[in-house]
Structures are given as structure tokens and as C-alpha cells.
Amino acid sequence: MEVRDDRLYTKSHEWVKQEGDGSVTIGITDYAQDLLSDVVFVELPETDSTVASGDELAVAESVKAASDIYAPISGEIVAVNDDLEDSPEKVNEEPFDGGWIFQMRPGDESELDALMDPEAYREMCESEE
Amino acid sequence: MPFIPHTEADVQEMLDTIGVSSIDELFAEIPEAIRAKPLEKVPEGLNEMELMRLMRERAAADEHGLRTFVGAGVYEHHIPAAVWEVATRGEYYSAYTPYQAEASQGTLQTIYEFQTMIAGLTGMEAANASLYEGGTALAEAILMAVRAHKGKSHRVLVPETVHPSYRRVAASYCGAQDVVVETIPYDPAKGTVDPAALDAIEGDFAALVVPQPNFFGRLEGEAALAAKAADRGALVIASVNPMALSVLTSPGEWGADIAVGEGQPLGIPMSSGGPFLGLMATSKKLVRQMPGRLVARTVDTDGREGFTLTLQAREQHIRRAKAKSNICTNQGLAMTAATIYMALVGEAGLTQVAGVSHTNTRKLVARLTAIKGVEPLFEGPYFHEAALRLPKPATGVTTALTERGILGGFELGREYSGLENGLLVCATETKTEADLDAYAEALEAVL
Numbered sequence: 267m268e269v270r271d272d273r274l275y276t277k278s279h280e281w282v283k284q285e286g287d288g289s290v291t292i293g294i295t296d297y298a299q300d301l302l303s304d305v306v307f308v309e310l311p312e313t314d315s316t317v318a319s320g321d322e323l324a325v326a327e328s329v330k331a332a333s334d335i336y337a338p339i340s341g342e343i344v345a346v347n348d349d350l351e352d353s354p355e356k357v358n359e360e361p362f363d364g365g366w367i368f369q370m371r372p373g374d375e376s377e378l379d380a381l382m383d384p385e386a387y388r389e390m391c392e393s394e395e
Numbered sequence: 396m397p398f399i400p401h402t403e404a405d406v407q408e409m410l411d412t413i414g415v416s417s418i419d420e421l422f423a424e425i426p427e428a429i430r431a432k433p434l435e436k437v438p439e440g441l442n443e444m445e446l447m448r449l450m451r452e453r454a455a456a457d458e459h460g461l462r463t464f465v466g467a468g469v470y471e472h473h474i475p476a477a478v479w480e481v482a483t484r485g486e487y488y489s490a491y492t493p494y495q496a497e498a499s500q501g502t503l504q505t506i507y508e509f510q511t512m513i514a515g516l517t518g519m520e521a522a523n524a525s526l527y528e529g530g531t532a533l534a535e536a537i538l539m540a541v542r543a544h545k546g547k548s549h550r551v552l553v554p555e556t557v558h559p560s561y562r563r564v565a566a567s568y569c570g571a572q573d574v575v576v577e578t579i580p581y582d583p584a585k586g587t588v589d590p591a592a593l594d595a596i597e598g599d600f601a602a603l604v605v606p607q608p609n610f611f612g613r614l615e616g617e618a619a620l621a622a623k624a625a626d627r628g629a630l631v632i633a634s635v636n637p638m639a640l641s642v643l644t645s646p647g648e649w650g651a652d653i654a655v656g657e658g659q660p661l662g663i664p665m666s667s668g669g670p671f672l673g674l675m676a677t678s679k680k681l682v683r684q685m686p687g688r689l690v691a692r693t694v695d696t697d698g699r700e701g702f703t704l705t706l707q708a709r710e711q712h713i714r715r716a717k718a719k720s721n722i723c724t725n726q727g728l729a730m731t732a733a734t735i736y737m738a739l740v741g742e743a744g745l746t747q748v749a750g751v752s753h754t755n756t757r758k759l760v761a762r763l764t765a766i767k768g769v770e771p772l773f774e775g776p777y778f779h780e781a782a783l784r785l786p787k788p789a790t791g792v793t794t795a796l797t798e799r800g801i802l803g804g805f806e807l808g809r810e811y812s813g814l815e816n817g818l819l820v821c822a823t824e825t826k827t828e829a830d831l832d833a834y835a836e837a838l839e840a841v842l
Contacts, residue, residue, distance in 0.1 A: 307683060309683070331713060332709070332713060332714055
């Protein structure tokens, strides 16, 4: 199980990476993709929509389950990963890179403080196993 | 499995546990008018032999020479004897998709072929394994359109020319989910919705329902309506008669995003109003929003062809409360019969049934409107059903016709105020020249 040190994490297994331009990129973790098994479809959110922290924004559907992906913070959706429409397997193959799901512009950057650092997330996953 | 009824003590214990005083109180939220009551017309205490005799006598009274010219959503078509002979064979005779569905490859193949036929008839990319009947299929399509609508509108426009029962089902089914089902009026001269009238409707809407043919049998300006809705960013739901699709432009060709309909004309008997068969088809883009079962063709680990349930991740046994719909079964037996019917009559047969039904209705309208005071209620083309204006209220006329062995049609005043003199008539391929003459003679006599 891989946990990257360059980003933050949620209890519902999303990763949140702060980009240089003030936006954040969101995806699901290596741990989450492994639990889901082969992802066959990702339902993406609408760009330009304003969302609140905890909103259900996307759905990752695997051969056996469907899992909701939540907004880790409030803000505005600025981009979605259209590549996943044709290649949902990227969520499994490269969850931290090409398998990213959407990008947001945070409404309130202080909300990022509530997220887990890599060490805390690693500990949470290990305790779940 | 033994049938073990609850004793009165059991029932009382259960009621006490949940703090309800009686069974009646438990069911209090179900409106009185729709609760099951004792059978008033069947005397109590009949033994099986007496009951069978009574039912046979009543059935005979129904069948005795009555010729039906009533359509209004349920149509009398000839059902080849082979349809139900095959459908009721032990291998098929079940209303359900079996557990461990993949172990029943024959059942899955039948469903797959049904889906393929419905997708072909509607001109859509994917059909599901069926729903319960036309009204709930429309309601599910409305919910589906609201889920898929980009602008997140919860408002759906439903013309008054959509079957009145379907509109009532849609309103009660969708209302509880915050969907606003808004009725739009029709042009009283034509019996169809004027596409230009949509321009006057302000605000966003998630979908427009387009009935084809509509409840009056009339053909709507389907392509123009669909284009107007698409321009406004709304989805288009076609509510169709599958029999008509063999001769009309398919919904897929005129811009529908979802096509639903009542499958009863495809080999299902009228049988006092059910069980019937809901049809639903859509585009590949929206297939994940579609409720119900789907069967797909695939290959097994050895590369051999096989059939499997697919897209189950949307269904309630996996998605629980977030399932697309609580419908996760299909109308298996009626679907099987419809598949056999379509396979048996083929494309040419369907076209022929539709064509002869249309011709017969035209002949009937010509004969009836030759009678003084009887005229078409609307101008314009129709499929196999037409609305007539009688010189007096239709209700009394149909009663008098029944006494002469003719079920004359659907009295439009029952659903449309102002159309008390309107009678909706239908003559399918089952009617002969003699039947049409008999109707004309009877109508002339009773008017």
C-alpha cells in the first residue's frame, strides 16, 4: 500500500493535493482502489458547480461495488478528469497520478487543516486492516 | 414450504409489541378506498365446484359475442397459440430472474434477446430487462431524467395527451421525490401539443415527455417537440406503443433520450388490466442511470459465449439506499411471452399487424362518421385509435352499444372535462369487415 507524502488525506480515503495555483486535486488512495477492485466506471461531477464539504460528488463503480467520493472541503469544481470516461482503470493503475478525479478551488483554505497528514492516514489504514 | 398462519394470539402479541391496537390501525395510512375488501359479488361459503361453475358462467357472459373497440392503453391483438404454449413451459414459467442468475443461461439469453428487440424497435442503444408496466416505466423515466439533467432541474413537462393513468402514476410516484410533474395543454382542434406553445413556458425543466401515438391515437409533432426540449437543455422521454414503432419513425431517430412504453400489445392478453409489461430503453450515455436489470453477452474464461447480469452496482442489493430505483426485478413471464411473440411474427408480422390495425381504424372512422352527427374530434393523422364527437354524451351511447354486443370505445369525458361527447375508438387487426359494419349499424340505431 502506497501513501504519498506530498498530499493530505480524508477518513473516506480521498487524497487532496495542493497545486501551485491555489487549486487542489482530489483522487482516491491506493488503499481505496485496492479495496474496490477493478474500477469500471467513474461518475464525474459537473465543473463550475459550488459544493459543500462532505457532498457526494463522484461515484467509483467497480465490478462488485460502487463507492461515493466526497468533497473533502467546500469550494468550486474547476476541472474533472475526462480521461476516466474511457479509461476508468487509471484509478487502479495510477491512483495518485493519472487516476485523479476532480480539481477544486477551495472556498476556505483553513478547511484543509482538518485533513489528515500522510502519517495519520497510514496509521488509520493499518488499524483498519 | 408449509403455510403457517398466525394465530390471533400471535397477531395480538405483535400488535402489542409495536404499540398498535388493531390491524385496522396498523393500515390506517392506506386510504380506505383502495383497501382490499371482501368479494361482494361472490357469495360466501361456496365450495370449489360451485365457485368454478359460477366463474365459468360469468366468463361465458363476457365472451358471448362481445366485440371490443376499446383501446385506451390496452389493445386486443391476436396472440398466436404458440406464444403462451412456449412461455408456460416449465423451463420458462417464472416471473423472476433466478438467484445465481448465471446458472440459468437460457433465461438470461431470453432477456438478452428481448432487450435487443426493444432496443431495435425503439432505435435506442440499450434496453433493460423490462419494468412492471407503462405507467411506472414512465415514472421511472422521469426520475432517471431528473438524475441525468445537467441543470439539476426537478421539473418535468408532461402533456395532457399522455395516458391519464400514466400521469397519475407519475405524479404520485415522483412527487414524493421532490419532482414537479407539470401538465401542459394540447391544441383542442388537433388533439396534439403545439410545439410553438413550449416557447411560452418559462424556466428550466429537466425533461419533456412526448407520447407517440398520444392517448387520443394522434401522432404528435415528435421531432419538433424533441428539438424544442433539446434546445432548452432538457431530456426527451418518448412514451410509445411498441406496435406502432414498426411503422413509425423510432424515438432514437427523432431525438429521444429515453423511450418507455407498455408492452401489452406484444402477445400479452388484456386480462382485466394486467399483469402487463413495462418497456424502457435509452442511450449508452445514460445507461448507468437506467433502473432495472440488464443482461449482457460476454465470454467465459475459456472464450465461450455466455450471458450475465451487468451494471448491478446501481441496484439496491449493492447500492442500498443510493440505488437508482427500488425496481430491481423485471416482469419476467410477460417479457418472455413478448419475446416469443416478436420472434414468432417477426419484423414483417409486426408491420403487418400495425398496418392492418391502422387500416381497420380508418375504415371504422369512415363508416362511423358517415352517420349523421358523428364527426372526428380532432384533425390530423392517427395510428390505430381515433377520437370521435358524438351528438350526445358518450356514456349513454356506450351502454346502449354494449346491449347490442359492441364495446364501443373509451368515453373521453371520464378523463377530459369538456369532451363528454368524445368517444375514443380502436379497431385492431382482429376486426373483420362484418365487425366494422356491425358497429356502424349499432351506433346508427342507438343515436
